[in-house]
Amino acid sequence: MSADAELVVSAMAINVTIPETLRWTDTRRGQTFRLDTLNVRMLPSGHLAAKAYGRPVDGGRGAYVSFAVPDRPELAALIDAAADRAGTMWAAHHGLQ
Template sequence: MSGELEVSALAINVTIPQALRWTDTRRGEAFTLTTLNVRLLPDGRLAVKAYGRPVAGGRGAYVSFPVPDDPGLAALVADAADRGAALWAAHRGLD
C-alpha cells in the first residue's frame, strides 16, 4: 500500500524563541509572530509561514505572514524539520 499512497504534505508547528520573534502589520493591525508552520512538500522543499497574536491583545484574525530572510529563523526551520522527521520516523501508531 505505501507505494501507492500519496502524501501531499507533512506539517509541524514550532514555537519561535523570544529572541527571534518579530512584529509585522496586516490590515492596519500589528501582530507579534510566535509560531511557525513548516510544511514538507512532496518534492522535498520546505514551505513556512508565521502566525501570531495582535500586539493590542485579543485573538485577532488567523493570518499568515511571510518569514523574513534571517539566518536565525532559517536555522530554526531547518532544525524543526530535522526534529519533525525524527518524530515522524519514531511514531508508534494510532492509540
C-alpha cells in the first residue's frame, strides 16, 4: 500500500471476559441470562461503546444474547482498562505470522 493511499479501518472491537465479581443477570422474554462477556467497540469519534453478552442461566442451547451494560463505575473502569490494554497489545503486534 502506498504511503499516500487512505487506509480505512471500518471497525475496532475487542471481547473482554467480565470478572466473576462484576457479572450480573438480566432477563429477556422471560428467560434469565448471566452476562459474562463484553464487546467493546471504538466509534469513529474515538469514544467507546459496549454491549454485554451472556447465556441462559438455565442452560440449554439458548442463543448468545446482547444486553446494555449497566451504568456502574466498576464496569466503566473495566471497559476503559480493557481498551487501554488492547491499544498496548495492538501497538506491540509482530505482524502476520
